[in-house]
Amino acid sequence: MKSDIRPIGTALYFLPVQTRVPLKFGPETLTAVTCARACVKVTDTTGRTAVGWGETPLSIQWVWPSQQTYEYRHVALKKFCLALADAWAGFQCAGHPMEVGYEFQKRVLPGLAAQTDLPWLAALVCCSVFDIALHDAYGQLVGHPTYQTYTSNFLNRDLAAYLTPAEPFRGKFPVDFLVPQMPTRLLAWHLVGGLDPLDASELTGSEPNDGYPVLLADWIRRDGLKCLKIKLRGTDAAWDYKRLVRVGQIAIQHGVEKLTADFNCTVTDPQYVNDILDRLRAEQPRIYDMIVYVEQPFPYDLENNRIDVHSVSSRKPLFMDESAHDWRLIKLGRSLGWTGVALKTCKTQTGALLSACWARAHGMSLMVQDLTNPMLAQIPHVLLAANIGTIAGVETNGMQFYPDASAPEAVVHPGIYRRRDGCVDLSTIRGSGFGYRLTEIQRTLPAPAKENGI
Numbered sequence: 494m495k496s497d498i499r500p501i502g503t504a505l506y507f508l509p510v511q512t513r514v515p516l517k518f519g520p521e522t523l524t525a526v527t528c529a530r531a532c533v534k535v536t537d538t539t540g541r542t543a544v545g546w547g548e549t550p551l552s553i554q555w556v557w558p559s560q561q562t563y564e565y566r567h568v569a570l571k572k573f574c575l576a577l578a579d580a581w582a583g584f585q586c587a588g589h590p591m592e593v594g595y596e597f598q599k600r601v602l603p604g605l606a607a608q609t610d611l612p613w614l615a616a617l618v619c620c621s622v623f624d625i626a627l628h629d630a631y632g633q634l635v636g637h638p639t640y641q642t643y644t645s646n647f648l649n650r651d652l653a654a655y656l657t658p659a660e661p662f663r664g665k666f667p668v669d670f671l672v673p674q675m676p677t678r679l680l681a682w683h684l685v686g687g688l689d690p691l692d693a694s695e696l697t698g699s700e701p702n703d704g705y706p707v708l709l710a711d712w713i714r715r716d717g718l719k720c721l722k723i724k725l726r727g728t729d730a731a732w733d734y735k736r737l738v739r740v741g742q743i744a745i746q747h748g749v750e751k752l753t754a755d756f757n758c759t760v761t762d763p764q765y766v767n768d769i770l771d772r773l774r775a776e777q778p779r780i781y782d783m784i785v786y787v788e789q790p791f792p793y794d795l796e797n798n799r800i801d802v803h804s805v806s807s808r809k810p811l812f813m814d815e816s817a818h819d820w821r822l823i824k825l826g827r828s829l830g831w832t833g834v835a836l837k838t839c840k841t842q843t844g845a846l847l848s849a850c851w852a853r854a855h856g857m858s859l860m861v862q863d864l865t866n867p868m869l870a871q872i873p874h875v876l877l878a879a880n881i882g883t884i885a886g887v888e889t890n891g892m893q894f895y896p897d898a899s900a901p902e903a904v905v906h907p908g909i910y911r912r913r914d915g916c917v918d919l920s921t922i923r924g925s926g927f928g929y930r931l932t933e934i935q936r937t938l939p940a941p942a943k944e945n946g947i
Contacts, residue, residue, distance in 0.1 A: 495538050496635050496647060499587040500627060502534035502544075502946030505578040506938050507571060510550070510867060512894045513701045517687035517724060518554035518757060523894075526550045527567065528868060529574050529619065530938070533581060533626035534947055537634060544947070545630025545926055547622040548869040549839040555815075555864065556615040558758070569611060574619045575943050576605055581623045582945035589648045590627040591667070594843030595655060597624070613818060614793065617840045618864075624841040625873050625927075632926030639926050640675070640880050643667035643846065652850055656820055661854040670850040672882040677920040679878055680886025681912040682720040682753070683712060684863070684893060685740050692743075705896060709740070712893070713747040719915040720751040722888055727759030727790060734769050741780030751885055752783045756790035758815050761798075763805050766790050770808045785885060786810040786833060786860070795822050795829075803830035810884075814862055819844050820851035833858035836881065838873045839866075849881045863888040867898040868936075871909055873927050875919055889917055901936040 508528040516523040530548040551570045553563055586596045598620065606616040632639035635647065645651070645666050652662035690696055691709050706712045709721075723740050725733040737754060744752060760766060766787060774781040786809060792798040793815030805811050812833035813826045823834055834852045836845045836859060849859055861878035864870070871891060878887035891899060892910055903910035908918025922928035941947075 494589075494647065494649060496631075497587045497589065497649070498535040498537050498631055498634060499593065500533050500581050500584055501536050501542070503578045503582040503623065503943070504532040504941045504945070504947040505574055505622075505943040506530040507942050508868070508939065510895050510898045513703060513705065513896070514707070514894060515686075515688050516684075516865065516894050518552075518558075520759070521554035521558065522688065523552065523554050526552055526865070527571065528870065529571075529622045530869065531578070531622040531626045532947055533623055533630050535627065535630045535634060538587070541634060543630050543634035545626040545628065545633055546869060546929060546931060547625030547627075547629060547873070549618055549621050549625070550864055550866065550870065551618065552864050556618045557612055569609060570615060570619055571942070573605070573609060573611055573616065574622070577619055577623055578943040578945060580605060589642070590624075590631045591643070591648060591843055591846065592650065594624045594627055594841060595847070598841065598843065614815065614840070617818060617844065621839045621841045624843050625838060628842045629926035629929070636925050638924070638928060640671065640876065643671065652847075655847055656851050662850070665850075667846050667850055670853045671880045675879045675919075677879075678916045678918055679875065680720055681716070681718070681915060681917045682722050682863075682886060682888035682890075683716070683718045683912075684888065684890040685709060685721055685723045687724045687726065691739055709743050710747055713743075713749060716912040717914040718912070719749055720885060721749055722753045722755055722788075725754055725756050727756035727765070730765060730769060734772060737769070737773060738777055738780060741777060741783065744783065745779065750783065751785045752780070753786050753788055754784060755788040758789055758791065758793045760790035761792065761800070763791075763800065763802055766805050767808065770805075784809055786812050786858075788812045788835060788862070789814040789816060791816075795825055799825075799829060801829055806830045806832045810858060812858070812860055817848060820848045823848055823852055823857070827855060827857060831857075833860060833884070835860045835862040836877060837862055837864055838870075838877050839864045842873060842877075845877055853881075858884050860884055861887045863890050865891050865894050867891040867895055868902050869929060871899065871902070872906070872922060872929055875909060875917060876922065876927060879919055887917065901934050904935070905930050905933045
């Protein structure tokens with residue numbers, strides 16, 4: 494098509510962010526993160542050019558759980574982003590960003606990743622900033638919001654070219670699996686981290702005094718929260734059960750309606766989860782009923798940990814997160830008993846869309862989970878949730894752990910970086926691409942870590 498694009502330039506920036514309170518990921522704790530921000534320049538068949546932007550936190554503890562030091566992994570991810578900046582700038586492939594992104598992940602990314610010891614999830618997260626920027630650039634070039642370009646008017650191939658079995662996807666495009674009318678308000682899920690104090694008895698005196706809440710009840714009152722995601726250990730059943738009960742009791746007292754339990758890949762035996770759920774149902778039936786789904790208890794390397802999880806999903810909907818790298822793994826997960834998929838833009842916009850289409854065509858439920866997204870990363874994140882139609886809103890917790898990091902963006906998009914009445918408000922997102930309104934955001938970027946043809 495005349496609107497087919499190819500990348501011709503990239504720029505990469507690293508933005509350091511410090512948390513106001515620690516965030517526990519399974520056995521590790523996050524106190525700082527580097528956000529990678531990419532600019533991708535594209536050209537179409539007529540020589541027109543445009544640029545787009547993408548961003549994601551390089552959340553080391555989530556993408557690469559390991560005995561290696563944090564700094565070793567941190568440096569490795571940044572080096573991989575630098576290599577990707579070169580690879581994307583020189584990628585000779587034209588088409589819609591869905592097509593170009595798919596081909597890059599098929600033809601280039603595996604070879605680059607094989608030269609490192611990065612897990613595939615870490616490679617995807619590094620790649621996502623460029624893939625997101627590509628989708629934004631295309632929208633800028635054709636003058637449409639990105640989600641309006643996922644149609645036969647812009648795509649050269651239907652979904653059957655990417656997904657199998659092909660039959661449900663012949664003549665279908667991503668738009669056929671999106672909501673017909675994007676909502677401008679979404680329920681917001683608050684994260685209850687494993688280190689978060691629940692009441693005043695747990696305060697140590699080291700908590701920040703920065704005007705933001707610390708205790709769970711104060712967050713619920715301030716933001717009108719209706720949905721809580723509870724981080725669990727997955728290695729200490731007594732602690733996990735007590736945590737669910739205590740958070741559930743606070744939730745009931747303050748009018749919260751929905752809960753979910755996140756075991757962060759640390760469980761190896763389904764009976765561990767079953768026993769907690771069965772005890773909860775017997776002793777705390779109201780809290781049990783408030784649990785909407787259970788998230789990723791089991792190791793995320795699904796191909797090497799083919800655990801039959803039907804017993805868990807017969808009790809509560811069971812959602813893949815870290816395991817859901819792409820639609821092929823979602824297909825495998827469905828055969829093992831998983832019933833839902835938690836999508837993330839940090840696994841690439843292209844991959845998230847293909848996964849959403851495959852899952853919805855096969856009767857699986859969808860959710861969009863956060864990577865504690867600040868700044869620009871928050872906007873494609875909430876747009877994905879609004880357009881694919883989740884079971885209940887979107888997880889969004891950047892405002893809990895580093896709210897001031899997004900202060901320039903919040904001036905333009907206040908409803909995206911502050912939860913009110915239990916929701917985020919997307920009504921300020923407008924214009925071409927992802928609707929960042931970048932020219933209105935007063936942020937000074939550091940010198941680029943890498944620049945090619947921008």
